[in-house]
Amino acid sequence: MSWLTNFLTSSLGQKTVMALTGIFLILFLVIHLIGNLQLLKDDGGEAFNTYAYFMTTNPLIKTTSYLLYFSILLHAVQGLLLWSRNRAARGNTRYAVQFARPAERASRNMGWLGIIILIFIVLHMYQFWFQMHWGAVPFVEYDAYPHPVKDLYALVTATYKEPAYVLFYVISMAVVGYHLWHGFWSSFQTLGLNHKKYTPIIKGLGMAYSILVPLLFAVIPVVTYLK
Numbered sequence: 001m002s003w004l005t006n007f008l009t010s011s012l013g014q015k016t017v018m019a020l021t022g023i024f025l026i027l028f029l030v031i032h033l034i035g036n037l038q039l040l041k042d043d044g045g046e047a048f049n050t051y052a053y054f055m056t057t058n059p060l061i062k063t064t065s066y067l068l069y070f071s072i073l074l075h076a077v078q079g080l081l082l083w084s085r086n087r088a089a090r091g092n093t094r095y096a097v098q099f100a101r102p103a104e105r106a107s108r109n110m111g112w113l114g115i116i117i118l119i120f121i122v123l124h125m126y127q128f129w130f131q132m133h134w135g136a137v138p139f140v141e142y143d144a145y146p147h148p149v150k151d152l153y154a155l156v157t158a159t160y161k162e163p164a165y166v167l168f169y170v171i172s173m174a175v176v177g178y179h180l181w182h183g184f185w186s187s188f189q190t191l192g193l194n195h196k197k198y199t200p201i202i203k204g205l206g207m208a209y210s211i212l213v214p215l216l217f218a219v220i221p222v223v224t225y226l227k
Contacts, residue, residue: 011085014078019190021075022183028068029213036220045153046142053149056132076118083111113179120172127159128152160224173218180210 006013035055038048055061131137137155139148159165184206185199193202 011082014082015190018075018078018082019187021071021078022187024068024071025075026180026184026187026209029217033213033216036217039153039156039220040223045140045151045157046144048153048156049140049149049151050142050144052132052152053145072121076114079114080111083114087111110179110182113175116175117172117179120168120175123168127165128156131155157224160221163225166221166225169221170218173214176217177210177214180214181207184209 035048035051038051039045041047132150132152132155135155137150137152140151140154141148160169185203188194188202189199
């Protein structure tokens with residue numbers, strides 16, 4: 001197993017882990033967005049609450065969620081380690097910063113962007129995940145289930161009525177979008193999927209994804225606040 005340890009601790013191994021966990025998180029964001037869009041339905045929260053109950057009680061999804069938590073943590077730790085290593089290797093010269101190419105500048109900003117996103121994730125999970133499990137969340141009844149379910153819709157909409165949180169959320173989504181803009185195509189590049197025929201397509205998909213997905217996430221709290 002020494003070869004595996006050596007690989008995972010090498011620069012190439014860390015970049016590979018970053019790429020794989022990044023792609024997994026990219027897929028997760030789409031699923032998470034589909035669930036969050038249920039908040040926009042004018043049904044008093046039934047669609048969102050029934051969706052949330054299914055997602056939090058299904059054994060397969062619950063198991064996958066633990067993989068998600070691990071991936072977020074691993075992605076963050078590996079990203080910070082790579083960022084720190086690259087900064088130390090480059091040195092903080094004004095010449096390097098001044099004449100860096102756009103792609104290089106984006107790469108250098110990934111660390112700071114990652115820190116902001118990590119702070120957002122921690123606050124976001126405290127506000128919703130922690131409150132869902134240990135907070136005083138009321139229950140509501142629907143025909144879809146023979147028993148009451150937690151009214152997470154009330155928790156979310158109450159939070160989105162706070163203008164400071166809505167502003168923080170929108171800014172965080174802008175940061176996520178910029179992070180994805182560079183991270184999407186670079187993940188595929190790290191895995192060797194770099195071809196003059198397919199790279200422009202991947203970059204195009206990454207650009208569309210990094211704009212559309214964060215934008216839709218940001219729209220939800222804004223619309224909820226304005227209702």
